[in-house]
Structures are given as structure tokens and as C-alpha cells.
Amino acid sequence: xxxxxxxxxxxxxxxxxxxxxxxxxxxxxxxxxxxxxxxxxxxxxxxxxxxxxxxxxxxxxxxxxxxxxxxxxxxxxxxxxxxxxxxxxxxxxxxxxxxxxxxxxxxxxxxxxxxxxxxxxxxxxxxxxxxxxxxxxxxxxxxxxxxxxxxxxxxxxxxxxxxxxxxxxxxxxxxxxxxxxxxxxxxxxxxxxxxxxxxxxxxxxxxxxxxxxxxxxxxxxxxxxxxxxxxxxxxxxxxxxxxxxxxxxxxxxxxxxxxxxxxxxxxxxxxxxxxxxxxxxxxxxxxxxxxxxxxxxxxxxxxxxxxxxxxxxxxxxxxxxxxxxxxxxxxxxxxxxxxxxxxxxxxxxxxxxxxxxxxxxxxxxxxxxxxxxxxxxxxxxxxxxxxxxxxxxxxxxxxxxxxxxxxxxxxxxxxxxxxxxxxxxxxxxxxxxxxxxxxxxxxxxxxxxxxxxxxxxxxxxxxxxxxxxxxxxxxxxxxxxxxxxxxxxxxxxxxxxxxxxxxxxxxxxxxxxxxxxxxxxxxxxxxxxxxxxxxxxxxxxxxxxxxxx
Amino acid sequence: xxxxxxxxxxxxxxxxxxxxxxxxxxxxxxxxxxxxxxxxxxxxxxxxxxxxxxxxxxxxxxxxxxxxxxxxxxxxxxxxxxxxxxxxxxxxxxxxxxxxxxxxxxxxxxxxxxxxxxxxxxxxxxxxxxxxxxxxxxxxxxxxxxxxxxxxxxxxxxxxxxxxxxxxxxxxxxxxxxxxxxxxxxxxxxxxxxxxxxxxxxxxxxxxxxxxxxxxxxxxxxxxxxxxxxxxxxxxxxxxxxxxxxxxxxxxxxxxxxxxxxxxxxxxxxxxxxxxxxxxxxxxxxxxxxxxxxxxxxxxxxxxxxxxxxxxxxxxxxxxxxxx
Numbered sequence: 001x002x003x004x005x006x007x008x009x010x011x012x013x014x015x016x017x018x019x020x021x022x023x024x025x026x027x028x029x030x031x032x033x034x035x036x037x038x039x040x041x042x043x044x045x046x047x048x049x050x051x052x053x054x055x056x057x058x059x060x061x062x063x064x065x066x067x068x069x070x071x072x073x074x075x076x077x078x079x080x081x082x083x084x085x086x087x088x089x090x091x092x093x094x095x096x097x098x099x100x101x102x103x104x105x106x107x108x109x110x111x112x113x114x115x116x117x118x119x120x121x122x123x124x125x126x127x128x129x130x131x132x133x134x135x136x137x138x139x140x141x142x143x144x145x146x147x148x149x150x151x152x153x154x155x156x157x158x159x160x161x162x163x164x165x166x167x168x169x170x171x172x173x174x175x176x177x178x179x180x181x182x183x184x185x186x187x188x189x190x191x192x193x194x195x196x197x198x199x200x201x202x203x204x205x206x207x208x209x210x211x212x213x214x215x216x217x218x219x220x221x222x223x224x225x226x227x228x229x230x231x232x233x234x235x236x237x238x239x240x241x242x243x244x245x246x247x248x249x250x251x252x253x254x255x256x257x258x259x260x261x262x263x264x265x266x267x268x269x270x271x272x273x274x275x276x277x278x279x280x281x282x283x284x285x286x287x288x289x290x291x292x293x294x295x296x297x298x299x300x301x302x303x304x305x306x307x308x309x310x311x312x313x314x315x316x317x318x319x320x321x322x323x324x325x326x327x328x329x330x331x332x333x334x335x336x337x338x339x340x341x342x343x344x345x346x347x348x349x350x351x352x353x354x355x356x357x358x359x360x361x362x363x364x365x366x367x368x369x370x371x372x373x374x375x376x377x378x379x380x381x382x383x384x385x386x387x388x389x390x391x392x393x394x395x396x397x398x399x400x401x402x403x404x405x406x407x408x409x410x411x412x413x414x415x416x417x418x419x420x421x422x423x424x425x426x427x428x429x430x431x432x433x434x435x436x437x438x439x440x441x442x443x444x445x446x447x448x449x450x451x452x453x454x455x456x457x458x459x460x461x462x463x464x465x466x467x468x469x470x471x472x473x474x475x476x477x478x479x480x481x482x483x484x485x486x487x488x489x490x491x492x493x494x495x496x497x498x499x500x501x502x503x504x505x506x507x508x509x510x511x512x513x514x515x516x517x518x519x520x521x522x523x524x525x526x527x528x529x530x531x532x533x534x535x536x537x538x539x540x541x542x543x544x545x546x547x548x549x
Numbered sequence: 550x551x552x553x554x555x556x557x558x559x560x561x562x563x564x565x566x567x568x569x570x571x572x573x574x575x576x577x578x579x580x581x582x583x584x585x586x587x588x589x590x591x592x593x594x595x596x597x598x599x600x601x602x603x604x605x606x607x608x609x610x611x612x613x614x615x616x617x618x619x620x621x622x623x624x625x626x627x628x629x630x631x632x633x634x635x636x637x638x639x640x641x642x643x644x645x646x647x648x649x650x651x652x653x654x655x656x657x658x659x660x661x662x663x664x665x666x667x668x669x670x671x672x673x674x675x676x677x678x679x680x681x682x683x684x685x686x687x688x689x690x691x692x693x694x695x696x697x698x699x700x701x702x703x704x705x706x707x708x709x710x711x712x713x714x715x716x717x718x719x720x721x722x723x724x725x726x727x728x729x730x731x732x733x734x735x736x737x738x739x740x741x742x743x744x745x746x747x748x749x750x751x752x753x754x755x756x757x758x759x760x761x762x763x764x765x766x767x768x769x770x771x772x773x774x775x776x777x778x779x780x781x782x783x784x785x786x787x788x789x790x791x792x793x794x795x796x797x798x799x800x801x802x803x804x805x806x807x808x809x810x811x812x813x814x815x816x817x818x819x820x821x822x823x824x825x826x827x828x829x830x831x832x833x834x835x836x837x838x839x840x841x842x843x844x845x846x847x848x849x850x851x852x853x854x855x856x857x858x859x860x861x862x863x864x865x866x867x868x869x870x871x872x873x
Contacts, residue, residue: 448625452690453642456617457646471633
């Protein structure tokens with residue numbers, strides 16, 4: 001039977017369109033990056049020489065070591081800090097738990113390189129705090145290099161471990177604990193032998209996310225690494241500096257970076273897939289009875305981390321209202337820093353808003369149907385779609401952008417130099433996220449609702465639009481707003497792809513970092529922070545008011 | 550339905566099923582979980598394709614038609630009432646899909662809601678309704694489109710025991726008064742017997758026996774049918790001093806000797822198990838050769854029975870079924 005069964009037609013059509021889009025704007029650019037790495041600098045002959053050349057240089061070998069070393073250190077420290085934090089939030093009578101949880105998710109939406117930049121402004125060579133300390137004859141170690149990068153990673157990425165781990169601690173049914181204690185286990189032994197093993201998959205999943213983020217991050221090492229070679233930064237520098245027709249060296253670094261992140265993802269899939277203990281707590285475990293001392297200590301610990309992570313952002317907002325002359329700060333209140341960005345040079349501001357809106361809309365349009373198919377279908381086609389749609393996650397923004405430039409700088413799809421290339425790159429980068437969130441919602445919608453609608457006479461597409469989409473609305477909206485916010489502060493792909501009038505707020509920050517115009521940079525950062533928080537706050541109110549969750 | 554088959558991997562979920570359901574009949578597919586009854590129902594609804602075979606409504610072949618044009622009402626196990634629509638909009642959903650004019654639509658929705666005794670509930674949202682009410686909305690929604698066949702997929706299994714009993718009577722009454730053909734899936738033997746005109750007993754993708762409830766109960770065609778349709782005693786004929794192979798003897802076909810007609814054969818044994826359940830008393834009686842028989846007798850106040858008592862049983866020879 002060659003005919004496609006009726007109930008399969010809509011999913012197959014969606015999958016085909018989704019795969020077509022991803023093939024054109026993800027696989028094809030990646031293929032070209034791979035291709036570039038295997039061709040000689042004239043783009044003529046196949047060769048492995050590029051790999052030999054790059055890996056033969058101590059500088060790039062050091063880049064691999066630095067990137068992995070910093071990633072591992074940041075991941076370990078983040079995990080060590082976040083697990084006790086999560087336990088305290090889930091099980092101890094910490095003061096202000098709701099506020100801590102809300103504040104702890106803020107770093108997820110705030111751009112990490114702004115935090116790095118704030119660190120430079122405060123503690124850098126001519127930083128505010130540095131100068132103040134120097135005036136009193138005090139000095140401290142440098143924040144540039146590995147140490148500073150790790151600190152910023154820990155402070156901006158810890159929610160990736162914290163939030164799932166809190167949820168996991170709360171999902172351990174009390175009866176587990178009671179059973180263990182009933183069998184004669186001491187409380188500490190119960191934590192070690194029963195609770196931690198149940199929570200471990202959540203911790204590991206979060207830790208791997210942190211690790212991947214550190215491998216791909218471009219902005220933080222760009223601000224803080226100085227002469228230290230870091231992968232994503234070197235790939236960018238090589239690509240910008242490469243004059244020959246084929247970007248072979250940048251291609252090699254790009255491929256190596258993809259291989260590293262892909263390896264982590266594969267490990268995650270295989271390792272975690274077999275170790276999931278969903279216990280679906282019927283009774284959330286109660287807060288533990290502890291003395292005032294423990295309560296005070298745990299509260300202090302949680303608040304310290306939350307506040308430390310937000311101080312850089314707060315500082316940069318304050319600094320943006322001060323007067324700068326070049327990089328030098330003068331202690332007067334001033335709105336001058338904002339004048340160019342909101343006045344005569346407001347293009348980047350509006351570009352940011354427009355690109356973020358367009359990309360959020362596109363990522364939603366592409367991701368929601370794919371997420372629907374991935375959640376509803378159990379076959380090879382859905383698995384393929386799932387894998388391909390998750391792939392952008394393993395691709396650093398810099399690498400994808402290089403692929404875009406190589407692929408779309410000529411021919412029928414000539415996109416370089418325009419705004420569309422940015423929107424498409426953002427869309428591809430955010431698709432894994434919208435697919436994940438959409439499929440998570442679809443999993444919660446009973447499949448028989450669709451069957452009921454179809455048997456009542458609505459064809460599958462109408463059923464999808466009339467029943468599934470309305471039920472997903474709250475989730476779709478949240479996903480779109482989060483996409484919007486993260487696109488607005490995207491740096492790594494933007495910096496490779498923007499051209500001429502199509503710069504964004506992040507580009508303005510990036511440029512003034514290089515030219516030393518701290519005032520404009522702080523203003524751009526402040527606007528970015530505002531642009532990140534306001535939509536989330538609005539969404540929160542909207543969802544609450546209309547009960548869309 | 551002729552030769553309907555469907556495999557999932559190596560498993561033949563539905564294996565060459567031939568069935569004919571009469572007009573206005575209440576027909577039940579009964580069997581343990583995994584026997585293929587739900588797959589068969591979903592084939593009729595159009596949510597599961599046939600590997601081979603065909604399904605017809607009268608002369609019209611429907612198994613190749615997409616589900617949304619088959620004109621079938623379906624009532625789901627978990628109600629599947631659209632949570633984003635009001636009760637009235639749920640019921641109107643199928644009519645809107647058929648572009649029914651507004652005036653007629655309102656009238657039919659009202660009638661359908663009255664039919665399931667939810668006339669006052671049109672404006673409510675599903676989350677304000679109880680499980681039993683939700684299932685009535687689902688039934689009204691399926692009835693209002695006047696489908697050729699009404700399918701029920703274990704519609705009562707999410708309701709509590711008391712409600713199940715009253716709902717099944719209600720469903721049966723509704724189906725008879727409208728004269729609509731119904732195909733009903735359940736794993737509950739008692740439920741099947743109470744609502745059905747005919748039952749198709751399924752096992753491992755095949756039809757085990759098709760017939761009126763009383764027929765299947767009294768004359769099971771196989772060991773599976775005998776065991777699945779209520780409790781029974783499966784005994785080798787030798788244990789009763791008879792010829793032949795395996796016999797099925799229902800517990801209620803056994804009585805204590807002093808309460809049984811003269812003509813019934815007698816069996817001697819010891820009481821090894823005694824359960825007083827109110828209207829009936831259940832006994833386990835071990836015969837001389839070790840066979841244990843389950844006996845169900847009506848409660849009688851003057852009777853005195855204790856564990857380990859010697860008793861003589863009598864059985865109705867007309868109620869023995871030879872299984873092989």
C-alpha cells in the first residue's frame with residue numbers, strides 16, 4: 001500500500017516542511033563549514049592539511065585545553081554551589097523562598113556578557129572599584145583570564161542546575177523518605193542513598209547544559225580572556241581575518257567545536273535516557289525541622305548567591321546614569337549615555353526590537369508544529385525531526401553564522417548584507433527551544449481531544465488550529481516571549497552576520513568595548529536589561545490574569 | 550466487517566475479524582486488556598488503519614475514508630470534552646463542522662443536552678462539571694450529529710462504581726429510545742452483560758465467541774470464554790465420575806444436597822473455605838480426589854455451616870458445559 005494513511009498526512013506534511021527549512025538553513029550551512037575545513041585555502045582540492053596545520057599549532061591546542069578546562073571548572077563549581085542551594089530552597093525554611101526563586105531565574109534571561117562587562121567596569125584595570133582601592137593603596141589579583149571567566153559563568157549559569165534540581169528535590173515523594181527511615185536509615189544516609197540518586201539525573205542534565213553553554217559562549221571570553229585563546233573567540237577572529245576565498249581555518253575550529261558539543265549531547269542522551277526516575281510526588285516532601293542557626297545560615301547562603309549574581313547587572317544600570325569621558329568615570333548623574341542610542345543613532349535599538357519580534361514569530365511558527373509532531377508521533381520520521389531540530393543546540397552561534405556567510409553570499413539565496421540573514425540565524429538557533437517547549441505542552445494535551453474533534457467532522461488541520469493551538473496558547477506565548485528576550489541579547493551570531501545599518505544593541509556594546517566608549521556600552525546594556533525584564537514581567541501578569549497557564 | 554487485520558510489529562493486534570452488527574443493535578466488544586478490542590473500535594472510527602480486510606456501513610465501504618468524513622459518534626474513556634469550550638459549544642462542535650444553520654444548531658444542542666439531563670448546563674465550562682456530567686456532555690456531543698454508529702471506548706472506567714451502574718443503564722436506555730446502532734468496548738464482563746444485545750468476546754486479536762450475553766454465559770465455547778464470563782469451576786470429567794474432557798460448572802449450579810432436587814447427582818467433600826458476602830455465601834469444597842469446587846448459594850438463615858464440615862453437594866447436570 002503506497003497511499004499515506006489519512007491520519008498521517010498532516011504530521012508528514014509538517015515534518016517535510018520542517019525538515020526542508022532545517023536542511024536549507026541548518027544542515028546546508030553546517031555542511032559548508034565542514035566542507036570549508038576539508039578544502040585547501042583556494043577551495044579547490046580536498047585535504048586534511050587544515051586539521052594538521054591547526055592542531056599542529058600550540059596556540060590552538062592551548063585553545064582546546066583552555067576551553068575545556070574553563071568549561072569543566074565552571075560546571076563543577078556551578079554544580080557544587082547549586083545542589084546545596086537547591087536542597088535549601090526545596091527542604092529548608094529559607095527566608096523569602098518565593099523571592100529567591102524568582103530572582104534566581106533572572107540570570108537565564110539576562111545577557112551573560114553584560115555581567116562580564118560589568119565585572120570589567122568594576123574590577124578591571126581602570127575599573128571603579130579597582131581605582132578606589134588603589135587610591136587607598138590596596139590591590140588585588142586580575143579578573144582577566146580563566147578566573148574571571150569562570151566566575152561569570154558560575155554566576156550567570158547556575159540557574160540551569162538550580163531550577164531543575166529544586167524541582168527534582170520536590171518531586172521525591174515523601175513516602176520514599178518515610179520508607180527509608182522506616183527501614184532504619186538515618187536522615188543523612190537517606191539523603192545519600194535514596195534522595196540524591198533520584199535527583200542525580202536532574203543535576204547531571206543541568207550540569208551538561210552549563211558545560212555546553214561554556215563551550216559555545218562567545219561574549220564572556222571576548223570581554224575577559226584578553227590574550228588567552230578560547231575556541232569560539234578564535235574561530236571568530238580567524239574568520240574575520242581570513243582573506244583567502246575558503247575560510248578553512250575557521251572551518252576547522254567550527255567543526256571541532258561542533259564535535260565537542262555534539263559529544264556532550266550524545267553522552268547526555270545515552271546516559272540520562274536510562275536513568276530517569278520520575279516519582280511524580282503525590283505528597284511534596286515537607287520542610288525539615290531545623291534550628292534557627294541552620295535556618296539563618298541557609299538563608300544567608302541562598303541570598304548571597306542570588307544577590308552576587310545580580311550585582312553586576314545592577315551596577316551597570318547605575319553606571320549607565322553616570323558621566324563618562326572615554327573609559328573614565330565621573331561621579332555625576334547624567335542621561336548623556338542614552339542620548340545617542342535613543343536619539344540620533346537609534347537604529348540599533350529599533351533593529352533589536354524588530355529582529356527579536358520577527359525571529360520570535362518565525363521560531364514559533366517553525367517550532368510549534370515540529371514540537372507537535374515530535375510529541376505525537378512515534379516513528380523514524382519524528383525521531384529524525386527531533387534530532388535535526390535539537391542540532392542547533394550543539395552549534396555555537398559563531399559557527400552557524402560562518403556557515404550562513406559561506407552559504408548565502410551568492411547565488412539565488414543571496415542574503416548577506418541584509419537583515420533577513422540575521423532573523424533566519426536567530427530562528428534556527430531558537431528552534432530547539434520552541435520545539436522543546438511546544439512538545440512539552442502537547443504531551444499534556446490528551447490525544448483523544450483531537451480524535452474527538454476529527455470524529456465530529458473537523459479534518460486534522462482544522463482540528464490542530466481549533467483545538468490544539470488554543471490549548472497551547474499560554475505555552476506558545478511564554479515560549480515566544482522567552483525567545484524574543486534571548487534573541488534581543490544575542491551576540492555571537494550577530495557579530496559575524498550584521499552589516500552596515502543592520503547593527504543591534506549588542507553590536508553597539510561590542511564596538512564600544514573595542515573603542516573604549518564605556519558610556520554608550522553601559523547605556524546599551526541597561527536598555528538590554530530593561531528589554532529583557534519588561535516583556536517577562538508583562539507575560540507573567542498576562543498569564544496570571546487570563547489563567548493561561 | 551470482513552477479514553479485518555492489523556499488526557503492530559510482530560504482534561497481531563487484530564487478526565482476521567469478521568463481524569456483522571445489526572441496525573439499532575447494542576453490540577459490545579469484550580475482552581481483557583490487549584485483546585485488540587480498542588484497536589478494532591479505532592479501526593471503525595478511522596484512527597487505525599487496516600493491514601487487510603474491509604469495513605462497510607451497509608453497502609458503503611468506509612475503511613479507506615478519512616476519519617472526519619465517516620459520520621461516526623465516539624465517546625472516549627477520558628471524556629475528551631474540549632476544556633476551552635463551554636458545554637454548549639462542545640455539543641455544537643460537530644454541527645458547526647457540518648455548517649448547520651444557527652437556528653437549527655441551537656435547537657439541536659438544546660435537545661441533546663436535555664436528552665442527557667444537562668439542559669441547564671450549557672453555559673458552564675467543563676472544569677465546573679463532575680466526571681459523570683462530563684461523560685454525559687461527551688455522549689450528547691456524539692449523539693447530536695446523528696451519526697450512523699455510536700462508538701463507546703470504555704466510557705465508564707473513569708467513574709466510581711456506583712455511578713458506573715447508573716450510567717450504563719442510562720446509556721442503554723438512550724440507545725434504545727433513539728434506535729441508534731452502538732458498538733461498545735469494555736473489559737468489564739458484568740457491564741457488557743447488562744447493556745448488550747450481543748457480545749463479541751475477544752482474546753489475543755481473535756474472536757473467541759459471539760452471541761447474546763446469556764448464551765455466552767451459559768454455553769461458553771471455550772475455556773477462555775467460560776473463565777472470562779464470570780467465575781466458574783473447570784473440572785476434569787473424571788472428578789465428577791463422567792466421560793469426556795474438561796467441563797465448566799458455574800458455582801451457582803451447585804447446591805447443598807438437602808436444598809437440591811432429587812434428580813441432581815451428588816458429590817461429597819469438605820468445606821475448606823467459607824465467605825459470607827451478604828446475599829450469597831461462597832464455599833470452597835474439596836472433593837475426595839482433591840479437586841476444589843467453588844459454590845455460590847443464596848443466604849438462608851436456618852443453615853449452619855462451618856469450616857472443615859463434611860458436606861454433600863448436588864449439581865444441575867443441565868448446566869455442565871463440555872469444553873473439549
